[in-house]
Amino acid sequence: MQIEDAPTEKRYEKPEGERRGLIIVNTGDGKGKSTAAFGLALRAHGRGKAVKIYQFMKVPTARFGEHRMFEQIGIPIEGLGDGFSWKSQDLEHSAQLARDGWEKARATILSGEQFLVVLDEITYPLIYGWLPLEGVLQTLRDRPKDVHVVLTGRRCPEEIIELADTVTEMKLIKHAFKAGVPAQRGIED
Numbered sequence: 001m002q003i004e005d006a007p008t009e010k011r012y013e014k015p016e017g018e019r020r021g022l023i024i025v026n027t028g029d030g031k032g033k034s035t036a037a038f039g040l041a042l043r044a045h046g047r048g049k050a051v052k053i054y055q056f057m058k059v060p061t062a063r064f065g066e067h068r069m070f071e072q073i074g075i076p077i078e079g080l081g082d083g084f085s086w087k088s089q090d091l092e093h094s095a096q097l098a099r100d101g102w103e104k105a106r107a108t109i110l111s112g113e114q115f116l117v118v119l120d121e122i123t124y125p126l127i128y129g130w131l132p133l134e135g136v137l138q139t140l141r142d143r144p145k146d147v148h149v150v151l152t153g154r155r156c157p158e159e160i161i162e163l164a165d166t167v168t169e170m171k172l173i174k175h176a177f178k179a180g181v182p183a184q185r186g187i188e189d
Contacts, residue, residue, distance in 0.1 A: 021147040022165040023140055027123065027156035030170030031188075037118045037150040038066055044148075045075050049115035053077040054105045056098055056153075057084055057121040065186055080104070084124075098125035102136070112144035123153025126160075133157055 024040070026033035041051045053070065055062070058079035070077045080101025081094060088094045102125070109117050125131045140149060140163055151160060161167050177183065 020145055021143065021149070023160075023163060024148065024150045025156050025161060025164045025167040026150065026152045026170065027154060027161075027167065028169035028171055029154060030172040031175065032170050033152040033154075034066075034120050036168065036170075037120060037152050038070075040148075040150055041070075041075055041116060041118055044116045045073065050113060051075050051116045051118070052108050052114045053118040053120060054101060054108075054122075055079045055081070055120040056101055056125050057081045059083055078104070081125075095125070095128070095130035098130040102131050106135070106139045109139055109143045109147055109149060112147055114147060116148045116150065119149060119151045121153045122151050123156045126153075126157055127155050133159060136160070137163060 024037075026036050038053070041053055044051050053075065055077065058064070059082055060079040062079045067077055081097050082088055105117065105119055105122075108114055122131075122136070126133055126136065137159055140160070143149065151164075156167075
């Protein structure tokens with residue numbers, strides 16, 4: 001490790017631009033994409049802002065740790081899918097669930113009633129061809145001025161990355177699963 005001097009002066013100037021809703025993308029092969037989005041949801045909720053979370057690959061009855069906590073504090077979270085594709089019994093049904101779920105998410109974004117809308121794992125229905133990319137792009141462009149949208153998932157389409165205001169790529173460096181350690185409740189659920 002290299003030691004460096006702590007900064008003694010601010011390294012940036014305060015932006016002078018207008019505050020507006022942002023498009024934020026968390027993508028990449030590393031862990032933390034959904035977790036980062038959920039952190040933003042908590043931050044917004046803590047400021048009294050309206051938040052809605054849609055999970056495109058989780059089932060509506062999912063009861064992972066985030067579902068239990070968001071239920072306790074009053075952040076609505078809705079599973080729109082039937083699990084990851086390798087668990088699906090009918091991929092056309094999975095695709096239809098994604099399209100139906102997108103219509104809900106689209107209506108929520110365009111209503112302007114939410115400060116923040118999280119589209120968790122939306123990249124998968126996009127890259128599987130279950131959702132038309134142009135419709136998602138158009139909704140992001142047409143959203144009310146003050147609505148923030150966070151999109152998560154691996155292999156985010158370049159067109160969304162280009163449109164986004166902030167993009168973070170989570171990079172996998174090391175993962176316990178590859179060393180034979182199974183997923184653990186409270187850490188990866």
